[in-house]
Amino acid sequence: MATELETPPDPGQVADWELELQKVGIARRMFMARKWYGTDWWFVAISSVMVVAFLVLAAFPQVFAEYDPLEQVGPRLLAPGERPEQEILVVPIEGPISAIADFEVGVRTPVAVAIDTPSSEAARDEAERITDEIAASGGEGRIRLRIQRFETVPEALEAVVAGEAVAAVISSKAYDAVADDFPMLTNSGAVSSAEQDATSFPLGTNQVGQDVLSRLIWGARIAIFIGFSASIASFVIGVPLGLLAGFVGGKTDRAMTLVMDSIYAFPGLILAIAITAVLGPSIFNIIVAIAVLYIPTYYRIVRGQTLQAKEELYVEAARSLGAKSKVILGRYIFPNVIPSVAVIFSVNVADAILTGAGLSFLGLGLPLDIPDWGIDLARGQEFIRSAWWLITFPGLAVMLIVLAFTMMGEGLVEIFNPKLRER
Amino acid sequence: MHPLLTVFLIFGIPAGLALGWVFLRGSESLRRYILTRIAHTVPMVLIQISIVFFVLRVMPGDVVSSTLGPKASDAARENIMEALGLDDPLIVQYFKFLGDVVTFDLGDSFIGARRPITDELGERLPATLELIIPAAIVALGTGLLFGTYAAIRRKRTADYSLRLYSVIVYSMPIFWLGLLLRLVFSVWLDWTPIAGRIDVVTNTTLERTTNLLLVDSIITGNWAAMRSVLHHMILPAMTLGLVLSGVFIRLTRINVIETLQEDYVISARARGIRERVVTYSYALKNAMIPVVTVIGLQVAILLAGAVLTETVFNWPGMGRYLIERISSRDFQAVQSTVAVFALFVAMISLAVDVIYSVLDPRVKY
Numbered sequence A: 001m002a003t004e005l006e007t008p009p010d011p012g013q014v015a016d017w018e019l020e021l022q023k024v025g026i027a028r029r030m031f032m033a034r035k036w037y038g039t040d041w042w043f044v045a046i047s048s049v050m051v052v053a054f055l056v057l058a059a060f061p062q063v064f065a066e067y068d069p070l071e072q073v074g075p076r077l078l079a080p081g082e083r084p085e086q087e088i089l090v091v092p093i094e095g096p097i098s099a100i101a102d103f104e105v106g107v108r109t110p111v112a113v114a115i116d117t118p119s120s121e122a123a124r125d126e127a128e129r130i131t132d133e134i135a136a137s138g139g140e141g142r143i144r145l146r147i148q149r150f151e152t153v154p155e156a157l158e159a160v161v162a163g164e165a166v167a168a169v170i171s172s173k174a175y176d177a178v179a180d181d182f183p184m185l186t187n188s189g190a191v192s193s194a195e196q197d198a199t200s201f202p203l204g205t206n207q208v209g210q211d212v213l214s215r216l217i218w219g220a221r222i223a224i225f226i227g228f229s230a231s232i233a234s235f236v237i238g239v240p241l242g243l244l245a246g247f248v249g250g251k252t253d254r255a256m257t258l259v260m261d262s263i264y265a266f267p268g269l270i271l272a273i274a275i276t277a278v279l280g281p282s283i284f285n286i287i288v289a290i291a292v293l294y295i296p297t298y299y300r301i302v303r304g305q306t307l308q309a310k311e312e313l314y315v316e317a318a319r320s321l322g323a324k325s326k327v328i329l330g331r332y333i334f335p336n337v338i339p340s341v342a343v344i345f346s347v348n349v350a351d352a353i354l355t356g357a358g359l360s361f362l363g364l365g366l367p368l369d370i371p372d373w374g375i376d377l378a379r380g381q382e383f384i385r386s387a388w389w390l391i392t393f394p395g396l397a398v399m400l401i402v403l404a405f406t407m408m409g410e411g412l413v414e415i416f417n418p419k420l421r422e423r
Numbered sequence B: 001m002h003p004l005l006t007v008f009l010i011f012g013i014p015a016g017l018a019l020g021w022v023f024l025r026g027s028e029s030l031r032r033y034i035l036t037r038i039a040h041t042v043p044m045v046l047i048q049i050s051i052v053f054f055v056l057r058v059m060p061g062d063v064v065s066s067t068l069g070p071k072a073s074d075a076a077r078e079n080i081m082e083a084l085g086l087d088d089p090l091i092v093q094y095f096k097f098l099g100d101v102v103t104f105d106l107g108d109s110f111i112g113a114r115r116p117i118t119d120e121l122g123e124r125l126p127a128t129l130e131l132i133i134p135a136a137i138v139a140l141g142t143g144l145l146f147g148t149y150a151a152i153r154r155k156r157t158a159d160y161s162l163r164l165y166s167v168i169v170y171s172m173p174i175f176w177l178g179l180l181l182r183l184v185f186s187v188w189l190d191w192t193p194i195a196g197r198i199d200v201v202t203n204t205t206l207e208r209t210t211n212l213l214l215v216d217s218i219i220t221g222n223w224a225a226m227r228s229v230l231h232h233m234i235l236p237a238m239t240l241g242l243v244l245s246g247v248f249i250r251l252t253r254i255n256v257i258e259t260l261q262e263d264y265v266i267s268a269r270a271r272g273i274r275e276r277v278v279t280y281s282y283a284l285k286n287a288m289i290p291v292v293t294v295i296g297l298q299v300a301i302l303l304a305g306a307v308l309t310e311t312v313f314n315w316p317g318m319g320r321y322l323i324e325r326i327s328s329r330d331f332q333a334v335q336s337t338v339a340v341f342a343l344f345v346a347m348i349s350l351a352v353d354v355i356y357s358v359l360d361p362r363v364k365y
Helices: A016-022 A026-036 A038-059 A119-136 A153-161 A172-181 A212-248 A250-265 A268-279 A283-310 A313-320 A325-361 A373-383 A388-416 B003-025 B028-057 B063-068 B074-084 B090-103 B117-152 B157-171 B174-188 B200-205 B213-219 B223-259 B263-270 B275-313 B318-327 B331-359
Strands: A087-092 A108-114 A144-150 A167-171 A185-190
Touching: A038 A212, A038 A388, A087 A119, A087 A153, A087 A172, A108 A119, A108 A153, A119 A144, A119 A167, A144 A153, A153 A167, A153 A172, A153 A185, A167 A172, A172 A185, A212 A250, A212 A283, A212 A325, A212 A373, A212 A388, A250 A283, A250 B028, A250 B331, A268 A283, A268 A325, A268 B028, A268 B275, A268 B318, A268 B331, A283 A325, A313 A325, A325 A373, A325 A388, A325 B174, A325 B275, A373 A388, A373 B174, A388 B157, A388 B174, B003 B028, B003 B331, B028 B090, B028 B331, B090 B331, B117 B157, B117 B213, B117 B223, B117 B275, B117 B318, B117 B331, B157 B223, B174 B223, B174 B275, B200 B223, B213 B223, B223 B275, B263 B275, B275 B318, B275 B331, B318 B331
Parallel strands: A108 A144, A108 A167
Antiparallel strands: A087 A167, A087 A185
């Protein structure tokens, strides 16, 4: 192929435009960068939008989540978009009755139900509610039901057709299955007026009837809280240690680096598992466990940069003018080290969120009453055969949030440090 | 022979041979590099094991009551304290633990049949190995294949899609990928078994020597068992391997792009050698070395991923063991397992480094 024969540019040579980029400020650089590497720009743009979206979700979950994440709000294991099964009132088409409220007060009205279904309870609850309403409005009398139980749904409907019962209470699904056999009957809506406007759940419900979407939205809060807190903690501890080690040098540096390298070389998750196993489940403890893992990340970068910056002329100049070590470290070295740390912060948040999700998936680190993606996944895997949505959406949420922070971080690295850019 | 010993020999023998070669035939600088590398590993492992020890000893939960239950008699409590060595001063306990790790006598576990922890780990470590080795092969295979493809299709759609792919798999929680693969291939398509290492029935026919079931089934010629083991291995290995493949794709891509600019590649092209041959046998071969070396650095990540993968697929490896023992509060086993993890990672990285420093003559120290 002819195009393959083109010689790619020499990687060692810095292009003119890259040198030009060095001359302008950060804001200009971002705008100019767009011209040079389109995909990176789009990576940053798309991921920033995602990051902002997640931050907004995390800040105001109560606005976006329709239900309380810890309350049972619907039937168990309802598939996404599926309407909850309602208990409906089935009545003769020509009849005067269309709801339990239409029943004659004080008379025991015959109602047909199929046995072993929650229908009779639903009917009684509604009758009781209407009775209470009558009492509240100063009226007298009760709605009374005479429940007639039948073996099957068709038998219950036959009873209504034959006039033995005024109405039948059955589940909407059961009625839909046999509705064609009973053209003289009609569905007059949900028994309970409270359930009349019951909506479906966009992402379904879980094994205890909680709304999956609401739990996802609240889960964003905990994921972001853990990610940011752990990263900030590692930053606050790792950066000064790195500055100190790089600046002081000698034996202190070697000893600290050895310890940091030991933690760095350790399989991170396993160390975090050990720490959370010791501390027990709580949000604070999971943050501590994750923060310990990422201290060496900051330490290594800052130490390396400090070693470099220490040799720069401006540091030497400051020292020869009699500046104290504290001033050199704080005013001359720190500001030059910080940009390279700042860009990895975003990637670090992503890593921390991923580790946090892993820990809570293993059942460590978080108390079970917190709406967390990892916990949801761990519990959902028991229902893998019956409820695919329980393991799909929480994981997708973890992936998207990690993707957003990683892409933003990497894009920023490439835009601010064009020399580090992958060819 | 103890299965744990077998496992360490699998890595120990090639590393030992490489070491022997270095000291008989190697150059002065190579020898110095390897000695420094070893000298660096020993204190690191020591520090890691010390961290494990002290972290677990500040445990606020009372080990004794959680082992015995709150109503235990004082005599029983003292017995346990003595058995665990908890009545000794901390520093004595610490050196005892170090001695235990060095001599590989890690004490008895506290639940079930109270077997020696070394024996229990001897069954679990091979399972973990049988997960991470195929996973590493998957990761490396995918990485080399697609990385090269991305390099020759540089800045085209395929390149950008592969770049996106590697960012996405990097962001994927490994346990989620495992669950998804399980959902699709085990539950919906019913192609693969849902969990475990081997069929229950086939398991009874397999004679175990190394506890690496694949090796065992091959040396005993039990082909039914081998098929079952491979069948069970596919999904966990793919899960762990695919998550890591992104890193290898990116690495391969950069390295191939760089080698494609070398003079010998250009002269090969000038001599009219076909592009495919140039790419695969000139560029890829040389680009591979730095990529393969990274495997040594990835061992820690591989093992951390293995803990999660084992949990998803109920794979009876070290990670599963660790989690099980944490939930049953088997303190001795948790401490020993984490220490063995540390030792294991350090040894593999050392072995990989030594072997590659011998194999790759270009590496300068």
